[in-house]
Amino acid sequence: MESLSVNPASADIASGDSVAPILSISGITKRFGSLAANQNISLSLHTGEIVALLGENGAGKTTLMNILFGHYRADSGTIEAFGEPLEQHSPEDALKRGIGMVHQHFTLADNLSVLDNIMLGTESLWQPFSRRSVARKRLQQIMQDAGLNVNIDSPVRDLTVGERQRVEILKALYRNVRILILDEPTAVLTPQEVDDLFVLLRSMASRGLAIIIISHKLHEVLAISDRVVVLRGGEVVGNAETATVDRNQLAEMIVGRAVERPCVEARPAGEEILALRAVTVRDRATHRIILSNIDLQVRSHEIVGVAGVSGNGQAVLASVLSGLCTPDEGEFLLQGETLKKPSPRLLTSKGLARIPEDRHTDGVVSEMSLWENLLLDELGQEPVWRMGMVLDRRTARQQACQLIDEYDVRCHNEEQPVGLLSGGNMQKLILARNLARDPDVILANQPTRGLDEGAIATVHSLLIDARNRGAGILLITEDLDELLRLSDRVVVMHDGHMSESLPGAGLTPRELGLRMSGAFDNNAT
Amino acid sequence: MDILDILISASFWAATIRIACPLIFATLGELICERAGVLNLGIEGIMTAGAMSGWLWVYNGGDLIGAVLFAAAVGAMLGLLHASFTVSLGLSQHVTGIGITLLASSLSYFIIKMLLPESTSPPKIVPFQNIDVPILSSLPFLGEALFSHTPLTYTAFLVVPIIMYVLYRTPWGLAMRIAGENPVALEAQGIDVIRVRTLAVMLGSALMAIGGASLTISAFDAFYFGMINGRGWICVALVIFASWRPGKALLGALLFAGLDAFQVRMQQQAGAYIPYQFFLMLPYVLSIVAMIIVARRAEYPKALLKPYRRGERL
């Protein structure tokens, strides 16, 4: 621990040198109810420096940046930018001072052009006209200087994820920011796109831009940053020059205690339980093919991972497999039986369980209680539904309490609305609902997105247990570590096409990345 | 040949344009609200309130221009009420809209009854008079059809390009469109979503109220109970029909007005065989048909009906 200064107060001195920092944050504390999201955090940033804010989900990174950018107000602490204090500021003030932020979820309007998106907020709202040609010229200049290129007249919906991210960065550059915050910028990119992004960030930093990059991925942080600040449980636990840090120490600091993510042991796969044969889906409105000729097989005792940059057909695949979307062509087989008209309910009755991508919108009804949410999948089942129709509230509650105990869902009681649960507990509740009936196939779509390390470990071990008991699991995820760790086989999706399956063992992120950018796909343009 | 006779008469085209005037104002008003992400079902009531207040202003000795401004102010206030429910508090846009419609129309009727407790036939005022555009109005056919209308009617047609310009060519229009597409994008650029949406709803409601007022101070000369008679709901349908574009909204309003004018004339000719109720039904039925036609390719503003709460999802 010698090389890391653990005391946040001395951190500034360690990195301060003689040049004054352009941004210094000191003693920031922010509470949400009883939870201290940020506790006495201090941080500084110099011109041309890339600082990584490292920590697992829920460590307080995003909260801190939201405070800096003016979305939240800190309970205490001060922020000083370019030598002047920044108090009670709004995002507008932050932007005016030269602080820009690229959010993890892009803040773009899909139906509007790139130019519109970039010009938003750059002119006074009450100006009776818009200087579009001036803006266009300036933007072209900026793109040229930064080595960035996007078609500024195309609507954002036609851009790839990587291009959208460049639009977000352009938005910041257009506003002359001198400090750029990037929140988990690599989460949606292929490893190759990550490389491009890092080259771009380096060149922007060399021209004087100061960058804060938020990440929970150690290797990326080591590759890009000059200095790394580690957060855990809302506190700064480490702050050091990246060149001087020991990778293992850093890893331990992020997690605090060593949480072991469970691993799968190889096991021979069983019989085929779920299969897609030559499945094609067209978009309802545009009739464009969004899922093309997909062949997929899931056998019992195996986890099949689906890799791909988001928006390449995984969502459609998931909705086909959950019965929400009927394929236009091809066959959908479950337990050897061809399903003519699959519906979510039919699939449930045939032993399919699903963990939807977005817990809040698709997984739970947040205004309903825990026990009611636990009933959602199987309405009309004895013993909760007497004679298959009349709700026995007492039995329902008892059953819920059992599940809550068994799956360790932390809550006050079973009557509490689900919306108040933390992400991890909400996911455990969804798993409880799905796994309690011992399904044969599990569709797990981004099962750990946004969860902290402890919850991720729980989710993984529940999935592995289910596999070991004989279930076949289709795991759709953007987290390559998760994918490689859990999957027996991996398939890659690109532009609605699916690759041949690859054995999970021995696969590297780089190999996957190549396929994710379409290398397998002959039809890719 | 009856139908052809109607179509080639200048009075039919003049009537079309006259009838379109309130529809244009109100449809544009609704369009602005929805473009900013707020469905304003208060439209029927706001039009009633506009009709009442415009008429009242003139009845109390005010001038006609003042009446338009007064109606607009009343509309804007009702819009503010709507926005404080649906935008600031994020409450149900459906229920709020219906509530505002009930409130605004019953208040309007209450006020009329208060002021004129005994009158059975509503008192008349002197409305906007037709202004003949010099030279153009003396053109054969076109002169009568297009260039002999009240100033408010001309204004309606003038408002369309203005709204188009505002929506597509000003920073505020851009902010408004983004408020209806992805409000988080506004917040991220340091623009207050609540303020943008509130102003849009107020502006839209003001236009609706002017649309209502155009009935009492331009098309007719008195305030009747139930005079809006579903025009507001038709405008909501027209906005969908127009795919949220001002140009198409103008077209839709003209189409409907034409139909209405046609229906009245057909009634006189075919009334003997077909009961008049079926003619009166046409605008409502066609509004539904219009929505069905565009349903498959309707591209709603993405954030329509979605309340925005600050700091959420960031």
Place this chain on the structure above:
Amino acid sequence: MRLELRESVPWWLSLAAPIMAIALSLLLASLLIIWAGESIIDAFRMMAIGAFGSTFALTETLSRAIPLTLTGLAAAIAFRARFYNIGAEGQLYCGALAATLVGTGLMDLNAFWMIPLLFVAGALAGGCALLLPWYLKTRLSVDEVVTTLLLNFVILLLVSYALEGPLRDPMSMGWPQAAPIIDAGVLPALVPRTRLHAGLYVALAAAIVLWLLLRFSVFGFSVKALGLNSNAARHAGIPATRTLFWVAMLSGALAGAAGVSEVAGLKGYLTLDLSPGFGYTGIAVAMLANLHPLGVVLSATFLAGISVGADSMGRALGVPSYIADIMVASAVLSVLIGLMLSRYRVRR
């Protein structure tokens, strides 16, 4: 400002919303009464007496509460599923039209069969009036609010045509009204020499059945889940289209039943002014009851009292009876805020 779900809503808090709404609408009404130059106390006293002050007043209020309960239930079930049926007015007339078709001499049954038959016919007609909006919403995602609203006008014009054409009573001396319901179809009076009729039982039974249905049945559970989060409900396998079909049928049927009870109970024959906006007031009834079927009975009685009271006050004092509609409307708006405050906690 941030809103946070409350962990649990204590019973007194869930009552707070309607009480606050009532208080606010009384406040607004007071302002209008002051403007009208009358004394607030007098005005409210006269309203109370007019609504609840005598047997006659009470029966008047209750007989007005019957259609309001039914349309209120129609709105409650629909709104619970977020199926915004604003067409109860039209469905009410459909029910009344069906009752007129069946009950004015088409067949001659005794009362034991005739009355249920009228209700079945009316309910079916009301339900069918929602088929088109249901189909358009679920298949083409056309907003049901606009379609149901527009259909109100279409249906009213249809009724107008029927009353001036095929259904006009030859004995009506030119008035647009239909022939009276035959004696076997007329709902018996509950209190002699008043207008209160057996439709009251129908309304109460409907409320209780709907409550049981929503609280204990698979259907009720599906409606709740679908209304609160249709995505999650769909994902979990709740058949949205089918559930909404039954919601639409039930909602329309209840509104249709309101029409039947007005024709067969109160008026005896169909006219164009059968309903002074019961369909729209039903929305207020349902909102004030927080969409709870049993609460609907209470709020319908209350709002019926306001309108009956306002009528009698309007006759005595110089306050137009439109004040009742204003109170209803302001109750709808203020109950929205009240409900939000009771369900969420406001955090800075």
